[in-house]
Amino acid sequence: MKVEIIGSGVSGLCCAHAFAERGCEVSIIAASDALDSTCCSWWAGGMLAPGCEGESAEPLIATLGVESMAFWQAIAPDYTTAGTLVVATSRDQPLINNFARNTEGWQRVEGKQVHQLEPDLAERFNCGLFFTDEAHLDPRQALAHLINTLKKSGVSFEQRQIDDAPGNDYHSAADWIIDCRGLGAQQTLTDLRGVKGEMLHIHSDEIALKRPVRLLHPRIPLYIVPRAKGVFMIGATMIESTERTRASVRSVLELLSAAYALHPAFGEATIIEIGVEARPAFTDNLPRLRRRGKTLSVNGMYRHGFLAAPAMARRCVEFALDGIIPPEVMDENTA
Ligand SMILES: Cc1cc2nc3c(=O)[nH]c(=O)nc-3n(C[C@H](O)[C@H](O)[C@H](O)COP(=O)(O)OP(=O)(O)OC[C@H]3O[C@@H](n4cnc5c(N)ncnc54)[C@H](O)[C@@H]3O)c2cc1C
The missing domain is CATH 3.40.50.720 (NAD(P)-binding Rossmann-like Domain)
Structure with missing residues (x-):
């Protein structure tokens, strides 16, 4: 056929x-x-x-x-099952409880456990949710x-x-x-329809993450996905638009500010790439x-x-x- x-x-x-x-x-x-x-x-x-x-x-x-x-586990050379860590600043702790209420498959982690998972984040975040079975590539x-x-x-x-x-x-x-x-x-x-997403790739040798980390925020939820050799993907905006080429200053500022809130070492990182696309959605x-x-x-x-x-x-x-x-x-x- x-x-x-x-x-x-x-x-x-x-x-x-x-x-x-x-x-x-x-x-x-x-x-x-x-x-x-x-x-x-x-x-x-x-x-x-x-x-x-x-x-x-x-x-x-x-x-x-x-x-x-x-499928991805069988096909993708860098498929990694390290879970996802979800955190929020102390001011936004209620967002963690909301997130927990609306999801399944997590463990609450505190203090030492956050340190074991992501030592570089332990000073700023002492509790969160750990989705043990999730993966990234x-x-x-x-x-x-x-x-x-x-x-x-x-x-x-x-x-x-x-x-x-x-x-x-x-x-x-x-x-x-x-x-x-x-x-x-x-x-x-x-x-x-299109749902516009803006993202960045940055490089830093100052910070290491083993898994995707989601930072909850009332307006700008952010995730950071570690790639090889000190590269991190920071994403992503969600804007109702089919516009596929223009990253706005506001979006880039917000993504970078959220990354900085996750760890100040991101303030010294190098911006490698700013990307924009619109997700196809019904x-x-x-x-x-x-x-x-x-x-x-x-x-x-x-x-x-x-x-x-x-x-x-x-x-x-x-x-x-x-x-x-x-x-x-x-x-x-x-x-
Ligand atoms: C910033 C961002 C972060 C994301 N993060 C994640 C994530 O972490 N996990 C996840 O699961 N998803 C994520 N997504 C969503 C994911 O990227 C999309 O759902 C997915 O890429 C859609 O794939 P697609 O193959 O349907 O479309 P596309 O990847 O857009 O592919 C369309 C293809 O069709 C071709 N094409 C278009 N028009 C024509 C034509 N007229 N003739 C011939 N060929 C044509 C194009 O050249 C292209 O090859 C993210 C999206 C964005 C923007």
Whole structure:
């Protein structure tokens, strides 16, 4: 069976992997290079945090997330299960209790335990929540590895912009077209919106973190994800906008101030990169599988692309090849 995948972000690559594993002849078409800064996946934090995300997401995200983590563990060279530490300044302690009320899978940690987990934070934060089973990865490394694996297994890549504006029907000889264009599919998926995220990469040798740390704040919740060699990803704003290129001074100031509040050593860090993208999201912020003829759209990953894409890819393949309808993510015409 021939399968054409449009888009080489995390959704497209995970779908390609799932179809190739089932013996399909898979080709990927993407507007940009297989992996570059023009797709949302390039800017992700790489947190695999089904417990923490439960604070604002439906339980479906945790279900998809737990399933997806097994995929990343098998595929991503730097997959690390070190949990997530959630902290707040002494003034914002009530936020910890709120967070605890709305989530599962945490342990309360205090004093010595915070010190054992993150010695560099123990002076400023003496209590928090520890989500023991959560993981993180470097998205760029993980996707580059996935691309290599796909190429070795015979998946072809082509750089081409697909224009499916009304009147420009897209024709393909493939048995299935899997549309994973993220926000690029807005013309077709008219209820898709953008949620802008700004992030930074900084470098510091003054501070070490072993795991993602979330700093709760009434206005600017922040997370920091450690990468290799003293690099940290600081994220991320959540702004209702499809604007994908402009990082505002306010957002960058707020992210940096929050990092400084987490540890003053971040004040001496070097800014390596400021990134902006808009997350593709439906109104309820849940991912969807939708069918139009022989086209299946996998979209709406919102802030959960890495957390949800492998599990969505499995559902997509099972629908296309076995006719199994996944009602939890499929809400339209399945004929
Ligand atoms: C700052 C930030 C931090 C994030 N952190 C996390 C995190 O920690 N964990 C997590 O799980 N998620 C995170 N996310 C969310 C995650 O990045 C997205 O959910 C995910 O990247 C969406 O992937 P996608 O493959 O659907 O879309 P994209 O990555 O945008 O890929 C779309 C692909 O389609 C192609 N394309 C578009 N239009 C066309 C066209 N007309 N023709 C051909 N090709 C086309 C593009 O070239 C690209 O290859 C974060 C997002 C942001 C912005």
